[in-house]
Amino acid sequence: MELGDLLRFTHCGNTVFTSADEAGLRCPVCGQAVRFALSEAPVRIQCPIRDGHRASCCFLVTSQSGAIGLSEEKESELHVGICNSEGLVFSYTELGVQCQQQGWEQSIIIPLVAPSNCIPDFKRRWDAQLEVFAALDTWTPDRFQEEREFGSCCYGFALGFINQVMMSQGKQPISRECFTSEYVLPRIESATRYLSVFQHVCRHGYHCTGQRSDWNSHVSWGP
Ligand SMILES: [Zn+2]
Incomplete structure (x- = not known):
């Protein structure tokens, strides 16, 4: 399954989704131009x-079952990590920290940093902090099991x-519940x-779908 953008439009009383690549000028429901x-x-x-x-200084969620594993409807295990400014991904696994x-x-x-704040100086600090953080004794293979x-x-x-x-940066830390509900879940729902x-x-x-689709009002896409 090659992922790609979708196109949404309203026609003949329906909300229609097609692949963005092959969006002809013909409605697939009624066949009219x-x-x-x-x-x-x-x-x-x-x-x-x-x-x-290809991301820079972001929190990432992936699934070993491929893209489809990112759907809430699949009971697949998700894995999360942090990328540095060059897209190198650090994550904690049962083998310790993987890079x-x-x-x-x-x-x-x-993304956790506004693009305007993602300046070279910030990226250098982020990368250096990430290296140090990943090298801490905390992230050993045996503790991975222990804390599971x-x-x-x-x-x-x-x-x-x-x-x-x-x-x-002198800011308050964010709780797991708060981070999950504010940053992670909405994007998993979108996906x-x-x-x-x-x-x-x-x-x-x-x-x-019928015209009264709630797609417009309740779903926000992308960052
Ligand atoms: Zn139509």
Whole structure:
């Protein structure tokens, strides 16, 4: 399954989703040529699953089952990590901290720094702090097992780093519950909805819902 952007538009009483690549000017539901008023121009929905190695200073969520594992509907185990400014991903596993240049090509990327603040000086500090944090005695293979019952250890590593950066900037640390509900879950929900529509588009060429779809009001895509 090659992921890609989707196109959403309203026609003949339906909200229609098609692949952004093959968005012809014909509505797949009624077969008629489509002309849009400016107010109803098609909306491009960016694929929320992207290459974590092309991200900079972000929190990443991936799944060993591939992109589809990022859907809430699958009971697959998620893995999280932090990338440095060059897309090198640090994560805590049962082998200790891994530092990977590949394997995170299909990730949900959670940016934590406003692009305007991601200046070279900030990136240098982020990278240096990450190296030091990853080298701490805390992240040994044996402790990974030990701490498992308190929740995902990779999550503890990644959030621990975020909090260290926050504190070094004089900010309050963020709790696991708060970080999860504010930053992680909304993006997993977006990815879940995207994947469900995308799979339907792959199988049937398009996906349509009734006009009173709640897509417009409740889903925000991308960063
Ligand atoms: Zn139509």
